[in-house]
Amino acid sequence: MSVTDGRPSPANGHLFLKRTAIGVVALGALGAAAYFSFRWVEPVPAEMSVAQQWNEAIARLGIEPVYPPQEDIAVGDVFVLITDDALKNLEKEPIAVKALKLWHLDLSAQLEQTYAEMYKFPETPDPPGDGKPWKFTSSQNSIFGTQTTRGDLPLVLFPGFTIASTRAANIRANSPRWFGGAFGGSAASDVTTEVRISAAESYGLPGLIAEHELTKFCRDPVMKLQCTDAEARKQMSIVVGSKIFDQVEDPGTKKKRPRYALEIALVSRVFLTRSMHTTIRRAGRGSALASGGAEMPPVPLPPARLEDNSASAGTPVASGKPEGDVTGETAKPAPTSPGVTTSLQFGNSSVISTVDILQRPVAFGYRSVRWIPGDGS
Template sequence: MGATGGATMEEAGGLRKRVLAFAAVLALIVGGFVLARWASQPSLAPDKPVAQQWIEAVSQFGLEPVYPPQEDFVVGDILAFITADRKRYVEADPLPLRAVKLWNADLSAELKETYSATYRFPATSERPANEKSIWKQPARESASIFETPFERRDMPLALLPGFTIATKRAGDLDASGLSAVVGLRASGAKSVQVSVEGVETYGVPALYAEAALLKFCGNERFKNVCTDKGMRAQLSMIVGSDICEMMPAGPKGKTTPRFSVELGLVARVYLARSVQTFLEDGSSVTLSGSSTGQAALPSPPSPPAQLATPPDAAAESARKSEQTIIDEKLSAQRASITQREATTAPGVQSVVQRGDSSRIAINQVLQRPVAIGFRSVRYIARPVEGQLCDRK
């Protein structure tokens, strides 16, 4: 009877371990599939349109972005801007969705005057082959280095650092039981690196730009455009009648327009002749598992039942010492069995790894430079109550 009972307990322990192992493997399959799909397929920035990614990246340089980059965006352009929408974020919209070009003020005379009074340093010499040598720069022999040129024939240079749009994901899945230990790790990364090369810039001082904008608004043909009502009439070509929408009254009972509008003149433009783009995509999945199929360890024997009549102190002390010795032997035996299970027990141990990556480089050199950013002077016209728009 005792042998049969022991075998039954061992069979029950083995069945329990097999059930736990199956549950752990099932958890690995289901959870691992979800984890791998999540981690190895990251989306960029996250799922933003290319226009918004470009605009946010260029904005980090302290510039107002031009998207798409274009050649016919020049100093002197006058635009009506939507600068805020109280229902959505519009700062990341490309210019065609939030600005209308109204006019171009000819500032060629101001540009010539500006750069005729600006000196030009000599070109940089070749870097010496010996890094320890002094990198000497050429000196102007015919005139002072601060001599102002009579006529400038090239544009001033500008330097913009490259920027990266990237996202990474990584995760772990672990399941453990008495007879199985499985784990999975998945990771993925996508990035877009953009390098803008050959950057040049030109512009006029703010006072010239302000004078040109005020002159435009003082012209009888255009002065109505410089009012809040006139700007909204122009911008209605982009957003329609929503440009006249008013927001609900606030705590003080005052209403405000949904859109804020401004008039601006482009005072400085940044141009690029080459754009390099690097697209990188990589992911990896690692699966590890082990199973020994060993039966559960038997439970330690129960301590002997206490006598109904309390023994004397000497007998009690001897019984406790004997029980302590038994417990220590059982603990050592269990530790030895566990160690053998971890190192020499038969079973399956496996590691599966998978990874892939790709890199695409695109270098686009343009025939002529295109505008990628600008700076402007702005004019704000306060709306007249009850005259936001012409309503028919």
């Protein structure tokens, strides 16, 4: 006896098409999920400019940043600053869009007096050769004697540092019932800002002297007008336009108040450098994986028609069941079930790097004393 109709059941073919279609849908869902995950961790926020990243890096040093670094910022400069915005965080904005230089006070005499009272130690000699002691230079005079003049600026050291931020997303699913397999994906991004400042120098005034000079400025019969709120806003309208006069509702009192807070600042210390190295790196990467092909359940076959071919075959066929009773027989699963297996890799990266050695030192940061504008009384 032999089976004369061995063609696959139509149900088997339908299940193949169904599982293939589900695999394609799963792959599409994975692609959409991976796309939105990658967009969420995308390492280049539109609102984060180079100036803002520079300012964030310098602010980590505990000083007010100056971007772009420039030579013509000095102790004695008087600025009007926007220090707060009720609708936006201005901490990372460059000084050029939140400050206006009003005046410069000549504080040369105060600086001369300050540094005449400072100690100046002998310079460090070059390192000795191998095996030789490092002998330091002795001063001809007392190292604690006051200086009548000073021909250089005090040194300041800023260690190199890196700011890093990472965002990551992972998606994974496994549902043999609905997807016939598993799918997943991951995306991550890194943004690092590396800052190295070499040959840094600084000079400035003690706080009490700087505060005294700013108070004199804001109480001077002619200049005191510049320290009023109305005049400060008028001056800042040159930088930001009429929105400097905007009003917002205070959440606590429900009363109107100015959107922008202003302060008058006197630069009391400046930080200078003759060399700087800045590197901003952005990198994004992602991957996606979809797989299908869990074993299909056994598919029943219809009853087979049997014929007696024993005469021609010459060999009888033994069966453990009565002839014609094969309704309980089932087909074994196919060696490879239908499904989808695929993986994706994607990413991007960018580097912005500047290395400069300057002819003269430029200011990259400052400290200041402040005056809050009032009504002029």
